[in-house]
Amino acid sequence: MAWYNSEVGPNDYILYNYKPMGYVYEYYFPQDRLFYVEDFDLSSDYDNVWFLCSPECWPITQNDLVNYNLWMEHCGWYGIEHSEFDLFKVTHND
Numbered sequence: 001m002a003w004y005n006s007e008v009g010p011n012d013y014i015l016y017n018y019k020p021m022g023y024v025y026e027y028y029f030p031q032d033r034l035f036y037v038e039d040f041d042l043s044s045d046y047d048n049v050w051f052l053c054s055p056e057c058w059p060i061t062q063n064d065l066v067n068y069n070l071w072m073e074h075c076g077w078y079g080i081e082h083s084e085f086d087l088f089k090v091t092h093n094d
Helices: 001-009 019-026 064-066
Strands: 012-016 034-036 047-052 071-082 082-091
Touching: 012 019, 019 034, 019 071, 047 071, 064 071
Parallel strands: 012 034, 012 047
Antiparallel strands: 047 082, 071 082
16 A cells, blocks of 8 residues: 555556456545446546556457557556456556
């Protein structure tokens, strides 16, 4: 949570792709800033999207990046409550 407090800005969102963990993520992250990846509009107005990407679930694809003019940067391997994921920072290309 130290990472969240130091990195996530007021116009940032957290996305996840492992739907069964949604209730756990709701405990840690503000619900108005947390979305299941398929329920979020990547073309919307935001500064950054922090994507918790579980390897066996639906990712943000290369086609998504091209179609929405986005850049995705790998930030590391993390975990919450026995759920491990790659963390990606997604931003609009300027």
